[in-house]
Each structure stands twice: as C-alpha cells, then as structure tokens.
Amino acid sequence: MSAVLETDDVSESAVPGLRTIKVGLLGLGQVGQAVARIAPEAARLKHAGLRFRITGALVRDVNKVRRCQKPRVTSNPSAFLRGNYDVVIEALSNVEPAHGIVRRLLGRGVPVVTANKALVATHGLELAALAIRRGTTLRYEASALAGVPFLGAFAARPLVSDVHRLTAVVNGTSNFILSKLEREQCTFDAALEDARRLGLTEPDATRDVSGQDSADKLTLLAAIFGWGTVPAFRISTQSIHGLSARDFAIARSLTSTIKPLVFAKRTAAGISAFVGPAVLPQEHPLASLVGALSGIHLSGSFISDLFFSGPGAGPDITAATLLDDAVEALCTHTARPGRAVVPTPHVATIASAPTTGWLVRTTFPGVVPQAATVEQLFSTHHLTTTHVSDAIDNQRWVRLAPLTSEALDFALNRIAATHRIQTFAIRALQE
Numbered sequence: 084m085s086a087v088l089e090t091d092d093v094s095e096s097a098v099p100g101l102r103t104i105k106v107g108l109l110g111l112g113q114v115g116q117a118v119a120r121i122a123p124e125a126a127r128l129k130h131a132g133l134r135f136r137i138t139g140a141l142v143r144d145v146n147k148v149r150r151c152q153k154p155r156v157t158s159n160p161s162a163f164l165r166g167n168y169d170v171v172i173e174a175l176s177n178v179e180p181a182h183g184i185v186r187r188l189l190g191r192g193v194p195v196v197t198a199n200k201a202l203v204a205t206h207g208l209e210l211a212a213l214a215i216r217r218g219t220t221l222r223y224e225a226s227a228l229a230g231v232p233f234l235g236a237f238a239a240r241p242l243v244s245d246v247h248r249l250t251a252v253v254n255g256t257s258n259f260i261l262s263k264l265e266r267e268q269c270t271f272d273a274a275l276e277d278a279r280r281l282g283l284t285e286p287d288a289t290r291d292v293s294g295q296d297s298a299d300k301l302t303l304l305a306a307i308f309g310w311g312t313v314p315a316f317r318i319s320t321q322s323i324h325g326l327s328a329r330d331f332a333i334a335r336s337l338t339s340t341i342k343p344l345v346f347a348k349r350t351a352a353g354i355s356a357f358v359g360p361a362v363l364p365q366e367h368p369l370a371s372l373v374g375a376l377s378g379i380h381l382s383g384s385f386i387s388d389l390f391f392s393g394p395g396a397g398p399d400i401t402a403a404t405l406l407d408d409a410v411e412a413l414c415t416h417t418a419r420p421g422r423a424v425v426p427t428p429h430v431a432t433i434a435s436a437p438t439t440g441w442l443v444r445t446t447f448p449g450v451v452p453q454a455a456t457v458e459q460l461f462s463t464h465h466l467t468t469t470h471v472s473d474a475i476d477n478q479r480w481v482r483l484a485p486l487t488s489e490a491l492d493f494a495l496n497r498i499a500a501t502h503r504i505q506t507f508a509i510r511a512l513q514e
C-alpha cells in the first residue's frame with residue numbers, strides 16, 4: 084500500500100464536501116506508523132464526511148527511519164502540546180509520558196483516543212472523569228482486543244453491560260504460543276521465538292508470557308463493566324512459561340485444551356479473578372480460538388452467553404480501530420460526552436481467587452508408581468483425585484477436584500518435600 088501523508092499545502096477543495104481533521108499523533112512505532120499509512124486514505128473515510136491530516140507527531144528519536152511518510156515530528160512534549168489538534172491519537176509504549184500529555188489535552192477539551200492499555204488500566208477512570216468534566220471524549224476501544232469492536236457496544240448500554248462474569252483470551256501472543264505447542268509439539272522457547280519473529284510480541288515479551296499484559300486488560304475490562312478499580316498487581320497471575328506439548332496431549336485425552344485465560348466474577352465478597360493457563364473443555368467457545376485470535380465470553384443480569392472473538396492485536400487493525408474511534412469521538416464530541424455510562428471511580432474489593440479444578444503434572448524421581456498409589460499419595464494430603472493419566476516416561480498427570488490455590492500449594496509443597504516429587508499445576512475450568 085502506498086503511503087501518501089497529507090501535508091499543509093494540500094488544498095481542502097481537492098475533495099469537496101469533506102471536513103479536514105487535524106490529528107496529533109503520540110508515537111510513531113508499529114501502531115503510529117500504521118495510523119500514518121492508513122489515515123490519508125480519505126476515500127474509505129468519506130462515509131463519515133471526514134479526512135485526516137496528521138499535523139504533528141511525538142516520538143522519542145526524531146531521526147529514526149519510519150515506514151510511512153513522516154509527519155512533522157518532535158521529541159519534546161511541550162512542543163507537541165503547542166499544536167492545534169481536532170483529535171489526538173495516542174500510541175505511546177508506556178504510561179509516562181502518555182498520562183501527563185493526555186491529561187493536558189483532555190484538560191484543554193481535545194478529544195483523545197488511545198491504544199495504550201497500560202495507560203487505561205492505570206489511569207483510565209481518572210482520565211474518563213476528566214474528559215466528561217471538560218465536555219470532551221476519551222475513547223479506548225483499541226486498548227483491549229483491538230480487532231474485536233465490542234467495548235463501544237457496551238458504552239451506551241447500562242443494562243446489557245451489567246456483566247457479572249467474564250472468561251477471556253485477551254493476549255493473542257500467548258494464545259499463538261500455546262496453539263503452537265499443541266499443534267506442532269515444539270518447545271516453549273521455539274514457539275516464543277516464532278512469535279517474536281512474526282512481530283507478535285510486545286517490545287518486552289515477558290509482559291505477554293507472564294500474564295502482566297492480560298492482567299492490565301482485566302483491570303481495564305473491570306472498569307468498563309463498572310466493577311471499579313481492580314489493581315493488576317492484586318490479581319492472582321500465573322505465567323504460561325513451563326507448559327509443555329505433553330500437557331496439551333493429556334488435556335486432549337480429557338477432551339479439553341489449555342488456554343491463556345483471564346477469568347473474573349463479581350461476587351458478594353468482591354471480585355474473584357485469576358490470570359494464567361487453564362484447562363478448558365473442548366466445547367467451550369474460547370477453546371476454538373487458535374493462533375493469535377482473542378475472545379471474550381460474558382454473562383450478566385441480562386446476558387448469559389455472549390461471545391466476541393477476532394484478531395486481538397496487530398498494527399493495522401489497531402490503527403483502523405483508533406481511526407474509527409477518532410471518527411466516533413468527533414461525531415459525538417460536540418453533542419454529548421463520550422460515554423452515556425460513566426463508571427464511578429472506586430477501588431473494588433478483591434476476593435480470593437476462585438476455587439477451581441486442577442491438572443497437576445507430576446514428575447517422579449525414579450520408577451513411576453501405579454496410578455492407584457499416586458491417588459493414595461494425593462489423598463493422604465487431602466487432595467481428591469478424579470483421574471490419573473497413563474505414565475509417559477517418569478511423569479503422570481493428576482486431575483483434582485476443585486480447591487483453592489492456597490490449599491493446593493500447601494499440599495504440593497508437602498508432597499515435594501517428603502517424596503522429592505516435582506509438580507506443575509494448571510487450573511481446570513468445568514464450564
């Protein structure tokens with residue numbers, strides 16, 4: 084696709100009937116460059132009666148070569164803020180300097196759309212409240228499941244968005260890695276390397292693998308569904324690192340698969356949540372998501388089985404979603420605040436992580452005991468076994484009835500200390 088970035092000398096009369104929108108762009112990385120490549124395609128935006136002209140961009144390194152026609156760039160936030168914008172598209176990589184700049188823009192009444200989930204997870208409620216006070220708009224559809232346009236669908240629907248429970252795959256990179264383990268029986272490191280090579284990972288891939296990125300998105304979703312602030316560091320989070328192709332073979336033999344899940348439900352005791360790999364029955368809608376796809380399954384007061392899925396990320400789809408958000412921000416800007424539903428900023432009560440079933444990979448130091456002996460051993464430590472797999476080399480997989488992670492950790496530590504048996508536990512959801 085050829086990139087023709089509009090410049091100041093382009094005559095507005097060249098495309099009659101279109102309103103030219105001055106765009107400030109925060110960041111010209113993978114997403115920012117895609118915005119700069121797609122934005123000038125006025126033909127596709129004609130239906131909105133708009134065309135975009137990028138009048139300034141903030142970057143860290145002004146001399147870097149960009150894969151788009153370069154707008155005027157600066158590395159100085161104050162210089163960027165002196166620009167006159169109809170809307171600002173934010174695609175910086177971190178919370179700062181994005182937070183300070185977005186606050187200043189919203190404070191001046193400039194609508195902002197963002198893809199920065201770390202920013203929205205940390206300061207989303209505060210910024211949304213500021214936008215409303217200043218009669219402007221903050222939109223962040225691109226910050227969670229960028230290619231699945233579902234957040235906007237909830238924005239003006241207080242009853243439908245009364246969600247009580249969500250189960251989701253929100254990190255496409257982790258799903259890609261686990262799908263490779265399952266389908267190609269490769270090692271974890273080989274799958275991660277492939278994800279890196281295809282440009283699927285965050286600049287720091289540990290955010291994907293550790294579950295940190297998913298925990299941030301859960302914080303964001305909790306805010307959108309009116310659950311209040313659920314700090315990411317309070318969410319029980321397990322890395323997908325350490326899973327092996329054999330774990331998937333065992334899951335398959337149990338007509339299940341393993342997905343990098345985010346699970347949360349609102350209970351009387353507070354928000355009960357976890358992030359990490361989990362065994363799911365093959366008939367669960369999320370089980371069918373392979374490769375870098377993402378999806379979210381919701382239940383609430385008026386919805387019992389709502390499922391959205393699609394590409395979770397990628398520069399082009401993220402840029403398209405940002406530009407759609409910009410169109411929406413501009414269309415709603417003068418008429419009313421950005422959201423009909425305004426989440427009240429409050430810190431949510433965090434309950435313990437949910438009680439779930441478990442699949443425990445058990446590695447024995449010597450000869451593998453009989454299945455009945457393994458069952459007996461686990462039972463001695465108050466663990467109820469529902470299935471023990473056939474042995475593969477010196478390993479068996481034990482399926483356990485639901486219990487808390489604290490009770491499980493206590494029992495497995497005792498087993499490890501007494502019998503020199505190594506274990507690796509994966510949560511298992513029944514539904």
Ligand SMILES: NC(=O)c1ccc[n+]([C@@H]2O[C@H](COP(=O)([O-])OP(=O)(O)OC[C@H]3O[C@@H](n4cnc5c(N)ncnc54)[C@H](OP(=O)(O)O)[C@@H]3O)[C@@H](O)[C@H]2O)c1
Binds near residue numbers: 144158200201397398
């Ligand atoms: N990539 C995706 O598919 C995707 C999908 C959904 C959401 N997102 C989110 O979108 C945002 C951008 O992602 P990306 O993949 O485009 O990241 P990226 O390639 O790392 O680009 C980040 C941009 O921010 C600029 N930047 C970073 N620190 C800065 C500072 N202190 N001052 C000025 N500029 C600074 C960088 O400038 P230089 O180029 O000069 O270094 C770069 O242009 C992130 O928040 C990400 O989580 C990404």
